[in-house]
Amino acid sequence: MNKNTPKKRQIGPPTPLYINGLLNPLAFNCHSYAWHNSKGDPSDPGNVYSPPFWDNDPYRDTGGYHMIPFSEANQVGDRLVYYAWDEKKQRPSATHSAIVVEVNSKGEATLVASKWGRDGLFIHHPRDIPTIYGLPNPTYRAPNGKIYQSRIYFRKN
Numbered sequence: 001m002n003k004n005t006p007k008k009r010q011i012g013p014p015t016p017l018y019i020n021g022l023l024n025p026l027a028f029n030c031h032s033y034a035w036h037n038s039k040g041d042p043s044d045p046g047n048v049y050s051p052p053f054w055d056n057d058p059y060r061d062t063g064g065y066h067m068i069p070f071s072e073a074n075q076v077g078d079r080l081v082y083y084a085w086d087e088k089k090q091r092p093s094a095t096h097s098a099i100v101v102e103v104n105s106k107g108e109a110t111l112v113a114s115k116w117g118r119d120g121l122f123i124h125h126p127r128d129i130p131t132i133y134g135l136p137n138p139t140y141r142a143p144n145g146k147i148y149q150s151r152i153y154f155r156k157n
Contacts, residue, residue: 007124010122011113011120012122014118025051025053026051027051027053028040028053028054028055028115029054030096030117031056031058031097034058034098034099034114039053040054040055041055041057041061044056058094059094062081065079065155065156067153068152068153070153073103073106073107074108075100075103076100076103077155078153078155079097079099079154079155080099080100080109080152080153081094082129082134082150083095083148083149083152084134085143085148092142095132095133096133098113100153101123111123112124134151136150
């Protein structure tokens with residue numbers, strides 16, 4: 001990022017998982033925000049023990065979308081899934097989802113909107129993410145020696 005890259009700004013409040021020791025029924029996360037308009041994915045069996053508006057698996061959400069090659073221009077409304085190496089599974093795993101809200105004249109995504117877990121909703125540059133979601137680089141070398149994409153864009157069919 002250069003000095004002209006916009007800084008992230010919070011546009012929505014945090015939604016903690018618990019309030020006064022009780023599960024917050026209104027909590028939602030990044031996958032829910034990006035793929036389900038913050039309404040969660042009740043059809044996903046992996047979400048059964050989560051708040052109703054939580055979504056734990058963006059892989060199930062990409063139906064009706066196609067993967068965009070990194071060389072193709074982005075469009076407002078494209079979805080973005082971030083990946084990082086999962087030591088437990090020994091493979092890349094989805095860590096975060098976002099929605100493209102601004103592109104430059106070259107078709108590069110310059111701003112995305114995403115929910116940061118229990119924290120707030122943010123507008124930010126696609127590379128300006130918490131380290132728990134992965135690296136800002138477009139690719140990374142995993143412990144197995146292979147190179148993987150750290151983010152993949154999707155577009156509605």
